[in-house]
Amino acid sequence: MQKPIDAIHHTGILTRDLDGLERRYLDLGFTLSPRSRHLLSARPGEPPTPGCTANRCALFGGAYLELLGIVDESAPDPWHTKAMADEYEGFRLLNLETDDAESARRRLAEAGVPASGVLDLEREVETEDGIRVVRARAVHVDPRSTPEALLGVAQHLTREYVHQPRYLSHPNGARAIAAVLIVGADAEFDAIVERYSRILAVPPVRKGPLTVLEMGEGRLELVRASEAAAVLPGEPAPAPSYLAAMTIAVRDPAVARDIVGNAGVPVRETDGGFFVSASDAYGAGLFFVTG
16 A cells, blocks of 8 residues: 655755855756746635745656745745745755645644645746646645754646656756755654654664665655764754755766866765765755765
8 A cells, every 4th residue: 555655755945045056056967947936825725826936946757856945025925935044044845745635634643743734836837838837735744843844745736747858867967866864953853753754654774873764765864963973074054953965866976076076066975976065055965876
């Protein structure tokens, strides 16, 4: 039986400097979809209306990396994005995937995780056949219960308009988001691990300093703040608990390394690949590995 939540839907980097964020991720060798303005609903059943955010995405066919920018400070902010940016900008969003948003809502409730009802999202995108409307459904976890991330669960209703074939080929050879790394404050760590284990209905497995939760596609990796230096030496810590890094699976790390290095972005060699610091990637550490 298929689990209601079993993959990474997308990750998100939040900024008020969307122009700069776009330039940096183009320098890192990602192909980006055109900029698209969000239409958002504030409550279940309400029609979506223009919000204050827009995005560009690095798409991999399954999951995607969202570059999310606040582009109109005067526009409505039903999903409270400006307050999140006021706290700190960077790697803030983690959305897990479902094929049934209502089932995912029930899973969260059964796991004791407070969340919204099912919300609607729309945005216009360019396709080879003209403008089309991307539609999705999402459930937002109460951010007061997940200090490490703005966590949600999302369901594609028009996946074909998001993961268009013309955007899936990246100069750096990126193919997938293989993992998301979460740093948890020592006092909160066990509760964070337990929460994600309940949501995903999988047992945690210890691998060195990491605690790993494997999904059908991708995995969550968690590390105590006191042990974070073992996997993230010298990296900034924007909060006691936070989304720290992503692992990007690429065809050939050497090719990706050349692209990143030629753009003047510093890298650190790792086993099987290389790492770009969050300080050089708008708040998201990036591990590039073969995959």
